[in-house]
Amino acid sequence: MNWDKWIPLMVVASSLLPGLIIFTLAEKRGRLRTTLNLLGAVVKLGLVGLMVWGVYNEHHYETRLALLPNLELVLRAGPLSLLFVTLSTALWFVTTVYAIGYLEGSAHRNRFFGFFSLCVTATVGVALSGNLITFLLFYELLTLSTYPLLVHRGTEAARRAGQTYLIYTLFGGALLLLGTVWLYSLTGTLEFTPRGFISGLGPEHNSALIMIFILLIAGLGVKAALFPLHGWLPKAMVAPAPVSALLHAVAVVKAGAFGIVRVVYDVFGVETAALLGVTMPLAWLAAFTIIYGSVRALYQDDLKRRLAFSTISQVSYIILGVAIAGPIATIGGVVHLVHQGLMKITLFFCAGNLAETLEIHKVSEMNGVGRRMPWTMAAFTIGAFGMIGAPPIAGFISKWYLGLGALDAGQDWVILVLIGSSLLNAMYFLPILHRAWFREPPKQWPADHQFGDKETAWALLLPPVVTAAFALGIGLLASLPFTPLDWAKLIATREFYQQ
């Protein structure tokens, strides 16, 4: 039996099945739920590891199922897919542990973890998609599975945030659908192909292709929080911290950015896109978003909102790297997918810890918190420095390659954007660090939940420490094989140099 054909589907199923089962469990079966969650995560990790090894050894993993008369559902493991799916799987595992700790004692955990699993199913499906229709299917599934997580608390504020989220994402989904169907009617295929699959079309279709590009990017840009489609993201902060962590580091924003990478590389092809003249406007928009997000972040006192605007800014690095249309910039953009994920999730975990342990939500409340919660703030510090782009943390690597790539492609202005953004990052992160480490703590924290002699629960403490360590390690050891940087180089090679 040719197992290779089914492995991608099994990867998707490894979180779908536990999720569906969790929905049917009685609320008090906490142990079973935890077991299912972690089991699913471990199985998924194992299968992904298998695929990574397999792809290095010339295995071909592809699942094809008939969906429509002439279109198939395709799940395929290529380098870019594996990059994203590994990130998602690893971070899902970590976030599951965190969520178990965070939601300890709260209600409706079955519902939460059920949708959590569906959310990861959708993300992994997005990662492994082999054609645009499969991508669209899982992309919309992502919208549907994240909505209940957003409104989980059931308050009026949550409902309205969910409404805003839906308005943005469903509108984006409609644009994406239109672009996809239009493209299909022009080309008759939607398979992701390196260098794109539209090169066969003659120049009379150029205006249609430009419109399609705009539609696709707009549809994807909603989730990727590209200006001006970013409005839903800060409002989504009403959700519990694990949800924010997942949405911002792993699932939703990354799916949008990943989609844009796919569209530019495997639908249009970088050269064709550049010829059509759409990559420069995209680069400008991404650059604007980078600066805009950072500037807005400066004015936020609420910690999660500041991090939200930081995400808006940081994700556009990925888009910028792709839009510059050069191999080195591509490496920078693609590898930032992983790096930003690791760093941002660390930051959100820490924010969640502060909220759970000391009920701190605002930056102004964080004086001296480094003494009370040293490990958490150490992780936060690593994440923050990574965001600023200080070596040797992972964020530095991505910015370095982006800068080099910009020079290589003759887009010198990008360097200014990068420097400006790093400065702004410093301006809104360093004060937090200063407050946390060098100011006197207040007489009393807003609340102080004790956890024995640890600063907070194990489940809340370990994840950020682990992800921060990874962010540091990946940066330090970047030149070794099997790191995200290595993968990114492989992806860029395929796109630019291979036939």
Added chain:
Amino acid sequence: MHETLSQIPWALVLILLPLVTGMLAFLWPRLAIPLGLMTAAMQILAVIGLGWQIHSTNDAAYHHAVGGWGAPLGIVLYADGLSLLMLTVTALVGLGVSIYSVEYFQREQALRFWPIWLFLLAALNALFLTADIFNLYVTLELLGLAAVTLTALAGSKAALDGAMRYLLATLLGSLCYLLGVALLYHSYGTVDISTLAERVEATPAVWAALGLMGAGLILKTALFPLHFWLPPAHASAPAPVSAILSALVIKAAFYILLRLWLTIFSPLNESAATLLGLLGGAAVLWGSLQALRQTRLKLLIAYSTVAQIGYLFLAFPLAAAAALSTWNAVAYLALSHALAKAALFLAAGNLLCFGGHDRIADFDRVVRRLPITAAALALAGVSIIGLPPSGGFIGKWLLLETALGQGRWDLVIVMLLGGLLAAAYVFKVLGHSFTEADVMHEAGAVPKIMEWSALLLAIAAVVLGFLAVPVLDWFGLGEVVGIRAVSS
């Protein structure tokens, strides 16, 4: 065994079984529920059997002369891919609704519900198996009368008013239709569809017939602007009846229109198609906007039906250039809508049973307390919006693809807008399901069967999204579109 199974005249079973069990249920009320359930289950079996028989004939159509009398004196039963589609929809939704109704109706109402529901099933099946236009009139009338009676079942003022309005509209529609039959018979001397299809030409009499029959059928399908009777009737009927009305009865009128369109009125297709497409677009937009404005769930769902019917009519302008893909899209849209809409109405019935009201803003933590019903609402909603993965998405995709291929941007915009508006009203309901109401209230008990039947119908609508290729193959609409006339 296989031999005998394929020899049974499943078409007759589809008609006679509900007729007989309906009478038995009336005479012996104690047996009503088991008879009803048994019939509903047999329907599925019969449809599968009939499908098999269709596929094993040369021209993918099944003929049966009742009593051995051929047309024009006798009645001929005819089943092809299109009939099979409608019969499948009926059987699936019928099963779900029957299971639901076991617990929904108490004593008094149950006595009256089951016989009439079974008669309605018989009329529906007969309608889909008919091969001549007069028999269509008879079955259409039977269907209408049964449907009206079911609508009035609750006995409340609103229900009686809705039923009366429905009755007047349906009778008017049938009379217009009959007048058209008269004109056609006078012109061509036959009522047999296939013979008419051969003989008909674009004369004024045929135009008049199209106008009359079209108007009558459009009234019965509740296409904008003749949809006025639908919201009061569907909203005030008991939940399972609303499901039957929205999912099945309306589709019957649409089926007749489609059948006539493909056969008798095919020379007139070009010109009339634009009008139908226009009305369809208006229905989509108007119905969706009205649905958004509703504060009561059942009215919202009823207006959603008005909108969804519009989608079916958007296909008519596209069919000339791309017949198979267009009708495939329509088939999928009709099938998914029937399942999803039935699920929605059944879920609404659950909510009514639970809270005693269906005011959307006052839903009280539904997701927490009625998770199965909430799931049914969500899944059915996904199909109605046309989000993947669902049958609704497949239908929408096929229609969008066809429209874009012909450069019909007007239809594309209408479809996308319709999807967004549908998302707005579906998530309006879902959003309120998560929140608490200002006024907490005591919860009524909702039997598990009722919750599960709603959920299963909704799951079916979603699962359809993955079965497009085998399902469309099974219906084999390619043959239908190619058929012009079949001798009996």
Added chain:
Amino acid sequence: MSLAFTYALIGVGLFTMGLYALIVHAHLLRKILALNIMGSGVFMILVALAKRSGDVPDPVPHAMVITGIVVAVSATALALTLMLKLNATSGRATLVDDRQD
């Protein structure tokens, strides 16, 4: 021939008058009567135009009319019952919207 045609025209006239009455009148009994008159109009057309070669009438439309009459009777019975029930529960034999309160 022209006699038959005249009858057919009268049938059309009945149909139209019935349609007008159905829309205009508010009282349900009038609406039901209007529908019956429309029905009679259609039946008249069917019978009037029924012809075979020569002067022999075509029996098929007659059969259709008989069926139609049966259907009309059942429908009228249902309509009258509904009207009575509506009258009993709401006090007036009109549809809710049509009342001029």
